[in-house]
Amino acid sequence: MKLLVVEDEHTLLQSILEYFTQEEFLCEGSATHADALNKIEDFSYDCIILDINLPDGNGLRLLQHLRKQKKDDAVIIISARDSLQDKITGLDYGADDYITKPFHLSELNARVKALLRRKYVHGTDTLELGNLQIELFSRTASCGQQKLSLTKSEFDLLAYLMNNPNRVVSRQAIAEHIYGDQSDNMPSFDFVYSQIKNLKRKLKEKGCDDLIQTVYGLGYKLSL
Amino acid sequence: MSKPLLQRNTRYLLTWLPVVLLFCSFLFYVMLRMQAHHMQEKQLLLKQENVWKTFVANKGNIEKHIIGEYDIVEATQPVALNASRDTLVYYADEKKSLPFEILTGRMQWNNTSYNLTTYVSSTEISHLIIKVFITEAFILLLLLVAIVILNRKSSKLLWKPFFSTLHAANNYDIARNQPLALATHTGTTEFDELNGSMISFVNNANTAYFNQKQFVENASHEMQTPLAIIRSKLELLINQPGLTEKSASMLQDITEANDHLSQMNRNLLLLSKIENNQFPDAGPVDVSQMLRHLLNSFQEHYEYFPALTCNIEDHVVLQANRSLIEILLSNLVNNAIIHNKENGEMNVTLSSSYLLIQNTGPKPDIDPMELFERFKKGSYQTKTTGLGLSLVKQIVLLYQYQISYQYLDGWHMIKVTFR
Incomplete structure (x- = not known):
């Protein structure tokens, strides 16, 4: 399973990558909008963990771009904004899930797995x-x-x-x-x-x- | 002691205006007297001249004495000349003396000196003086009343912008963060100035208040990321092989403290969001259903849930934001669980007009008024954030409900009145 983590905070990015590497995902990290855009263009991922506030752009634009290209990578937004409106906006843009900071890595893991199951496993779960x-x-x-x-x-x-x-x-x-x-x-x-x-x-x-x-x-x- | 402006103004006028008017009347009276006296002297002189002319023309053959008019006598004794004097003239037929003003002049005719004394009645003139004075007093009284009335009217008119400013200032509430709507063209320079400075003052206060609120929100937001980092590192750390019991217990403490911090931060953020009115979408919320559900789930996960007595009316519906009502209810219920005693009790009553939550528990060791303030909590509870009840209060304020707290015979009672 290929996973892309877009998060500008380096230490947090490291933690997420470490956790998911242990879960035997093939992980890549990206700290900027531009870098993430390149990666999305060039590869396809099973799941993308996406921070909204990036230093050089909004994560939602990345999501919009992805959906315009008809790519169906599963996307989980991780954000510090916890209002219902923000969540609705995120889901409207085509995110599959939304989780607010600070979150537990185990929770993020459970949600990623649930998403991937929904994506690949049909019928029995x-x-x-x-x-x-x-x-x-x-x-x-x-x-x-x-x-x-x-x-x-x-x-x-x-x-x-x-x-x-x-x-x-x-x-x-x-x-x-x-x-x-x-x-x-x-x-x-x-x-x-x-x-x-x-x-x-x-x-x-x-x-x-x-x-x-x-x-x-x-x-x-x-x-x- | 302070009194209304208009009343003070009237009182001032009523105190000092009569004094001034009395003094003026006195002055008027004195002047009137002087003028009258002067006029009498002129009359006496004129009469003297006329009588003497007639006397000379008739070669002394005229009546020498006419009572109340004149006396002509040969000058034998010295008398005060050319100065008017008061005197009384006795009228035999009327049997009374009347006041007269007299003037004596020394005249020469045929080598004889005569003293010619002329008379002018003082009665009429003093009657006139009295009449004029009474008229004047009446006019002054009218003037006094008119001045007071006019002054009241004009004050009311003049101070009108001031009173509307005062009214606006009284109704101003910084928490609502609205600008102060004041007229900048009142027609009076000072009031224009006052309104102008009030507006800028309020704008500054609003800005400062807004920034303050914004600061709390931004600070809480900024804290989310470091908190997330700590949390993620802790999760990785507890999964490291070779964890000893000692380090595990330290990690446990760190995890707890960090979670406490996260909770507090989230509540602070929520609080400032409510204050910033960021929960606009209100809809019908079935409070009865929500409360039952909440109580069930609390009962499920607290092993030592207090003995519960419910009296929940069906279909109590409020127009509000769903999540806020949920926070309100869960904070109140939770509060009643935390601040309970062992084997305690809890009563929940809900009707369409109020929610009453009662629970047994020790007497609060802080002032009940402070219970709803931020970070005010009884010393024995360290695991709460101290923000639960202030969240409740903020929600209550937002929807203009009322909340009251009472401690009676070992029972805490919190009542939220909806309308």
Whole structure:
């Protein structure tokens, strides 16, 4: 999978590139509008992560150009602007998703993967790890042949972890993923702990032991 | 003690104008007296001349004494000559004395000296003086009333631009950031000047206020990127192999602090956006539905949710921005959860006119009036941003709802009145 990251802030660009390289994407970075334009002209990407505010131009113009050329690269906008209007404008220009800074890389990763699945996988939409299997479209999960009965939040949590396998995902990232903006007002993320506890118990009951590990107080990791 | 301008003006006039008028009347009276006296002297002299002419022409054969007119006597005793004097003349038939003004002149005829004394009645002239004086007093009184009335009228007219300026200044609200609409051509130089300087003063204040608000918004925006960098580096860091427990716990603290900072920044940004009125799109919002949904989701993810009693009326609809109402509700509900006690309770009442949220909890250790200010929070809660309730207040202000807080018998009560 080829990924282009357009972000003028170098350190942030580095982080994103590093994260996605570990996810075995073929990553390229671009810090300016001009450079990004050249790359878009010359290559085609599976997904473009696009910052709107670039030193030499607006990211939206890049997006417009891309769509005019009938290129269907998936585009995720990353922006510091979080108003509904900005989001609507971004999507109107042909972006597939919009995520506001500061974001969690695991969240960005989950969204990129969701986009790519939408783009390339038709019909079934399954994530697998060992004998754990989840069906995103019908929102069902099973362990081997046994179906798991999960609440909405537990399913979202499991799907999020499955999108970021073998990685430590912080509790904050999980909270934000599941509860969105509401998590802003939460005094503690203890509820993540209890959700994880329940999820672990349900997985164990169906024979998928020890898939989720707790990494000190930092977060959780789903791995075989 | 301050009184209205018009009243003060009238009072001033009513205090000093009578004094001036009294003094003028006195002066007028004195002058009138002097003039009358002068006139009498002239009359006496004229009479003296006429009588003497007649006396000489008739060779002394005229009546020597006519009462109230003249006396001719041979000069034997010295008398005051050529100076008028007051005297009383007794009229026997009327049995009373009347005041007269007299003048005695020394005349020579046939080598004899005569004293010719002429008389002019003082009664008429003093009657005249009194009548004139009364008339004058009446006119002055009329004048006083007229001056006061005219002054009130003209003051009202003259000060009109001032009062409209005052009215505009009273109605001015910097938070709404509107310019002050004042007339620049009032017809009075000073008021034109006043309005001019008021307008520029308000414009400056507006600019400063706008810049201040803009600053908060821009600062929050600028902070997003460094926060994003810290967050991304932390995420990479926690995925590094060979993490020790000690460094993990440090990373945990950093992550928490950074997330706290992000939250605070986001709330600040939201606050300044509400202040800048950047949530224009209002539509019907079903508050009942939203509140139920919110309470459910909160109940779901708080293990220790207080015992909840709901009294939610169906289909309470407000005209507002959806996200703002959501923020309002979730902040209030969340507030009632955070500031609760162990095994506490919470009552939520919603009707078409108000929302009442009550919860048990310890007495607030700050002044209730300050609860809605930014960064004012009880000392025991460090994990909140201190902006939740000020967001609520800002939203309440925006939609002109009313909010009140009360602490009674271990219960916090926050009431939002919609209309």
